[in-house]
Amino acid sequence: MKYLHTMVRVSDLEESLDFYCERLGLVELRRKDVSAGKFTLVFLAAPGDDSAQVELTYNWEPEEYTGGRNFGHLAYAVENIYESCQRLLDGGVVINRPPRDGRMAFVKSPDGISVELLQRGDPLPPQEPWASMDNAGSW
Amino acid sequence: MKYLHTMVRVSDLEESLDFYCERLGLVELRRKDVSAGKFTLVFLAAPGDDSAQVELTYNWEPEEYTGGRNFGHLAYAVENIYESCQRLLDGGVVINRPPRDGRMAFVKSPDGISVELLQRGDPLPPQEPWASMDNAGSW
Numbered sequence: 067m068k069y070l071h072t073m074v075r076v077s078d079l080e081e082s083l084d085f086y087c088e089r090l091g092l093v094e095l096r097r098k099d100v101s102a103g104k105f106t107l108v109f110l111a112a113p114g115d116d117s118a119q120v121e122l123t124y125n126w127e128p129e130e131y132t133g134g135r136n137f138g139h140l141a142y143a144v145e146n147i148y149e150s151c152q153r154l155l156d157g158g159v160v161i162n163r164p165p166r167d168g169r170m171a172f173v174k175s176p177d178g179i180s181v182e183l184l185q186r187g188d189p190l191p192p193q194e195p196w197a198s199m200d201n202a203g204s205w
Numbered sequence: 206m207k208y209l210h211t212m213v214r215v216s217d218l219e220e221s222l223d224f225y226c227e228r229l230g231l232v233e234l235r236r237k238d239v240s241a242g243k244f245t246l247v248f249l250a251a252p253g254d255d256s257a258q259v260e261l262t263y264n265w266e267p268e269e270y271t272g273g274r275n276f277g278h279l280a281y282a283v284e285n286i287y288e289s290c291q292r293l294l295d296g297g298v299v300i301n302r303p304p305r306d307g308r309m310a311f312v313k314s315p316d317g318i319s320v321e322l323l324q325r326g327d328p329l330p331p332q333e334p335w336a337s338m339d340n341a342g343s344w
Binding site for chain 1: 206207208209210211212213214230231250251252254256257258260262276277278279280281282283284289318321323325
């Protein structure tokens with residue numbers, strides 16, 4: 067038995083790829099357009115970590131997606147949590163839970179999927195502007 | 206950057222562990238009771254696949270969890286999809302999408318999290334009772 071992927075639905079594929087790839091740093095592994103079913107599947111993974119994937123399902127005739135509390139978040143270890151958050155911030159992504167502790171941060175995808183970032187290894191020393199940045203919204 | 210886990214909230218920890226471990230076949234790796242925050246975290250993984258985990262969050266003062274459509278499913282490859290489905294069925298789990306094709310099945314956790322099972326490698330030859338089993342509900 068082996069974990070393959072977590073699937074999330076997205077209402078705007080370009081906006082979602084911008085978030086998951088350009089801002090968060092995942093890479094696209096493969097894509098499947100299914101015209102009969104009017105949907106597109108895009109498989110993403112952290113670079114070099116292809117064995118654990120996120121599958122984006124984009125229905126061409128979109129529904130509105132309301133977040134359910136039963137699903138919590140996707141979590142990734144990152145090399146430098148400040149650099150990861152800076153890239154997200156520069157890309158216009160709200161840092162809902164800034165890494166004040168040099169260890170943990172939360173952001174949300176365009177469809178409200180929470181993504182947790184965790185510093186690999188020991189926490190980094192506290193650093194501005196993160197150390198004094200307030201929480202924003204929920205995650 | 207590395208995938209760590211997908212977190213889902215559960216309203217009944219014992220019932221959920223029964224589903225995820227006894228029926229589905231995951232194993233418990235570690236558990237953390239946080240009395241200050243009144244929650245328990247349990248980390249699960251497919252046997253021998255510790256690098257991709259599911260984190261169960263159990264809040265001691267439970268909320269009601271309504272499923273949101275933005276979260277789709279967790280997916281696992283299995284050695285024999287008929288044996289996996291038989292174990293789930295024997296444990297009282299509804300097979301929402303039976304493996305009629307010897308390749309794919311869907312079930313749901315007690316909190317409505319869809320779990321996809323995919324036959325590792327080539328599909329198995331069609332086999333009763335699966336081949337003529339109807340879908341049940343949604344997934």
